[in-house]
Amino acid sequence: MAGNFWLSSHFQQWLFDRQDLIRERQEDYQVLTEEEYQKVMIFFANVMQAIGEPLKMKQQVIATATIYFKRFYIRNSLSSVDPLLMAPTCLFLASKVDEFGVQSNNRFIEVCRNVVKTKFGYAFQQEFQYRMPNIFECEFYLLEMMDCCLIVFHPYRPLVQFCQELGTSLDKKDQHQQDLILQTAWKTINDTLRTDICLLYPPYLVALACMQVACIILGKDFKQWFAELSVDIDKCVEVVKLILNLYDMWKTFDEKKEIPALLAKIPKPKSSPR
Amino acid sequence: MHSSIGLDGDFKVKTALERTKVEDIFSYEGCKVGRGTYGHVYKAKRKDGSDTREYALKLIEGTGISMSACREIALLRELRHPNVINLQKVFLSMSDRKVWLLFDYAEHDLWHIIKFHRAAKQSKKLVSTPTSMVKSLLHQILDGIRYLHHNWVLHRDLKPANILVMGDGAERGRVKIADMGFARLFNCPLKSFADLDPVVVTFWYRAPELLLGARHYTKAIDIWAIGCIFAELLTSEPIFHCRQEDIKVSNPYHREQLDKIFNVMGYPNERDWEDIKCMPEYSQMTKEFKKQNFHNLSLTKYSEKHKIKADGAAFALLSKMLIMDPTKRLTSDEALKDPYFSEDPQPTSDVFHGFAIPYAKREFITDDEEKEDPSKTAAAPSTVTIPSTAAGPSNDVSHNQRPAVKKIKLEPGQPGHGHDYHGHQAMHGHSGQSASSSSIASNNAGPSRNYPAQQQQPRY
Numbered sequence: 001m002a003g004n005f006w007l008s009s010h011f012q013q014w015l016f017d018r019q020d021l022i023r024e025r026q027e028d029y030q031v032l033t034e035e036e037y038q039k040v041m042i043f044f045a046n047v048m049q050a051i052g053e054p055l056k057m058k059q060q061v062i063a064t065a066t067i068y069f070k071r072f073y074i075r076n077s078l079s080s081v082d083p084l085l086m087a088p089t090c091l092f093l094a095s096k097v098d099e100f101g102v103q104s105n106n107r108f109i110e111v112c113r114n115v116v117k118t119k120f121g122y123a124f125q126q127e128f129q130y131r132m133p134n135i136f137e138c139e140f141y142l143l144e145m146m147d148c149c150l151i152v153f154h155p156y157r158p159l160v161q162f163c164q165e166l167g168t169s170l171d172k173k174d175q176h177q178q179d180l181i182l183q184t185a186w187k188t189i190n191d192t193l194r195t196d197i198c199l200l201y202p203p204y205l206v207a208l209a210c211m212q213v214a215c216i217i218l219g220k221d222f223k224q225w226f227a228e229l230s231v232d233i234d235k236c237v238e239v240v241k242l243i244l245n246l247y248d249m250w251k252t253f254d255e256k257k258e259i260p261a262l263l264a265k266i267p268k269p270k271s272s273p274r
Numbered sequence: 275m276h277s278s279i280g281l282d283g284d285f286k287v288k289t290a291l292e293r294t295k296v297e298d299i300f301s302y303e304g305c306k307v308g309r310g311t312y313g314h315v316y317k318a319k320r321k322d323g324s325d326t327r328e329y330a331l332k333l334i335e336g337t338g339i340s341m342s343a344c345r346e347i348a349l350l351r352e353l354r355h356p357n358v359i360n361l362q363k364v365f366l367s368m369s370d371r372k373v374w375l376l377f378d379y380a381e382h383d384l385w386h387i388i389k390f391h392r393a394a395k396q397s398k399k400l401v402s403t404p405t406s407m408v409k410s411l412l413h414q415i416l417d418g419i420r421y422l423h424h425n426w427v428l429h430r431d432l433k434p435a436n437i438l439v440m441g442d443g444a445e446r447g448r449v450k451i452a453d454m455g456f457a458r459l460f461n462c463p464l465k466s467f468a469d470l471d472p473v474v475v476t477f478w479y480r481a482p483e484l485l486l487g488a489r490h491y492t493k494a495i496d497i498w499a500i501g502c503i504f505a506e507l508l509t510s511e512p513i514f515h516c517r518q519e520d521i522k523v524s525n526p527y528h529r530e531q532l533d534k535i536f537n538v539m540g541y542p543n544e545r546d547w548e549d550i551k552c553m554p555e556y557s558q559m560t561k562e563f564k565k566q567n568f569h570n571l572s573l574t575k576y577s578e579k580h581k582i583k584a585d586g587a588a589f590a591l592l593s594k595m596l597i598m599d600p601t602k603r604l605t606s607d608e609a610l611k612d613p614y615f616s617e618d619p620q621p622t623s624d625v626f627h628g629f630a631i632p633y634a635k636r637e638f639i640t641d642d643e644e645k646e647d648p649s650k651t652a653a654a655p656s657t658v659t660i661p662s663t664a665a666g667p668s669n670d671v672s673h674n675q676r677p678a679v680k681k682i683k684l685e686p687g688q689p690g691h692g693h694d695y696h697g698h699q700a701m702h703g704h705s706g707q708s709a710s711s712s713s714i715a716s717n718n719a720g721p722s723r724n725y726p727a728q729q730q731q732p733r734y
Contacts, residue, residue, distance in 0.1 A: 003352070003425030003426060003427075079282060082281075085279075134279060139339060140338075140371065143339065149351055150347060151351070269280060269282035270282055
């Protein structure tokens with residue numbers, strides 16, 4: 001549903017403020033710091049990206065899955081469902097919503113196994129143990145916890161529109177800059193999926209912030225154009241800051257070294273009630 | 275049962291306690307009103323009596339979340355318009371992996387309404403569909419579709435059975451567009467539509483470009499279907515009625531259905547439909563059809579024959595919706611601005627305009643009947659006795675036919691075609707099995723064809 005974001009379940013039910021997130025994650029914040037939690041989220045976003053790519057899933061499907069994953073763990077602690085089961089389940093469901101659908105269940109599990117083994121072996125002692133029945137079961141819980149809100153709005157479409165608008169305001173000789181900004185900002189949007197930004201801000205604002213970050217990276221100055229937009233510049237600056245914070249953190253984040261210890265801190269789901 | 279790994283036991287217990295079960299809240303046993311490849315529909319009421327409203331509970335066929343269930347839930351969760359069926363709640367049953375959807379209950383649908391008037395017409399009782407009702411129905415259908423189209427949702431399977439109408443109650447006489455299972459977003463096609471659902475729209479309501487192999491669905495395809503429904507409301511007969519046994523499901527090209535359209539509209543000429551040459555099945559069409567066989571045919575001629583005033587506003591609007599070239603067809607916005615709707619009688623929010631509703635309430639289907647017993651007793655309270663003819667011109671099941679396969683890609687675990695049960699008449703045939711229906715035209719001595727039995731149950 002690409003209709004009206006302001007009437008969507010995304011806007012009405014799935015945008016939070018920072019305090020909401022802190023409160024909802026209380027249980028996890030007992031065992032992980034905020035930064036550690038974010039690192040775990042980054043790690044599983046990477047897992048989803050790595051599974052989605054060989055399955056030729058579109059970036060938008062992977063983005064949707066990443067948001068499903070975050071939504072589930074807002075409502076539930078990381079120990080309620082093994083994130084390694086939830087990550088592929090999110091991809092599986094998102095691929096159906098975005099109408100690609102996984103081509104073959106066997107291949108899907110095979111790719112999960114391979115990716116976990118070859119790319120993330122450092123993080124997991126065991127092989128990927130889940131099979132389709134586990135995915136199916138988990139999928140029901142995911143759908144339930146998301147209150148059946150499956151349509152997610154992404155910043156990609158507003159980004160394209162903003163870039164076109166920017167393009168029309170440019171001189172002919174500067175037209176190519178529009179494409180450069182689009183490409184850079186597109187990648188920045190992918191990076192925002194490694195943060196809470198998509199839970200905190202509407203997609204159009206994220207798109208603008210990513211354009212600003214792109215301008216910083218490319219050393220361009222379109223202050224005038226941004227100023228003429230009727231948007232909350234302060235909010236936009238908040239998003240830019242969060243993106244820059246992520247880049248700062250990335251500089252020192254050594255996944256291979258840190259992730260095993262972080263995962264070890266998360267209590268494992270117990271199959272029978274305690 | 276597989277071992278449940280990866281899910282915490284306490285988490286499962288906690289969520290099970292919080293979960294509301296459909297059978298705890300609603301009573302619906304023995305109240306099945308619909309059955310099809312899509313699943314079962316029950317008329318339901320709250321057990322605790324906190325409200326006395328009627329609800330429709332749809333139990334989705336099969337287990338788990340199929341792709342079509344997924345799309346249906348995803349879209350219905352976001353859509354909200356007076357003329358689009360409103361999803362109230364989703365019940366997920368963990369133990370049997372069943373999905374239930376809760377809707378408002380709509381007592382009527384255009385399939386039954388048209389059938390009622392057709393039967394009346396055939397028995398010369400002259401209860402023609404009131405012109406004001408036709409206008410109100412069309413207006414609300416267009417309003418609902420405009421909303422869907424503005425939200426980049428295509429219906430793709432519009433037909434009388436999917437147009438529900440609310441019975442007595444708060445929303446009396448309000449149209450509800452239903453059966454959005456195949457609706458999909460189309461502003462960002464990740465895959466070409468033709469790859470996903472090779473055949474989707476029921477053939478009688480299929481736009482010519484689809485029959486000529488168009489690879490992409492468009493808003494114009496829905497408008498064509500609405501045009502067909504409009505014509506059917508005006509005459510009580512499907513405008514492009516077609517025999518079914520020749521349908522090849524895998525191929526969009528359908529000679530007989532095209533023939534039917536050309537027999538009403540005339541053969542499309544390139545002056546009126548420039549891009550027809552680009553249609554994938556254009557060469558096939560030119561091979562199989564001879565232009566001269568269709569000379570002197572037009573929608574105007576058809577309308578005259580069926581007593582639609584050619585100079586009236588209804589015909590003027592109809593002729594702009596049934597334009598062969600999809601690029602020239604009206605949009606829902608344009609159609610709603612048509613003079614037809616501004617001239618008297620004005621469309622009303624209660625399509626019955628306050629008059630007593632002559633149509634029967636839905637009858638319950640028992641499981642016995644589902645096993646192909648065509649005789650049935652109405653368990654539903656029926657305030658209005660309908661003329662016996664309203665049950666259809668023939669009670670002989672073998673003379674009924676369905677227009678098309680409703681759903682081509684059956685999900686694993688769905689029943690075979692023969693399991694469909696269709697209300698008054700048990701339908702034995704799906705497309706491939708409906709050879710018995712060839713006698714349909716000869717069966718009826720009257721001037722018009724038998725009313726074809728298609729989806730006659732509420733499809734939510």
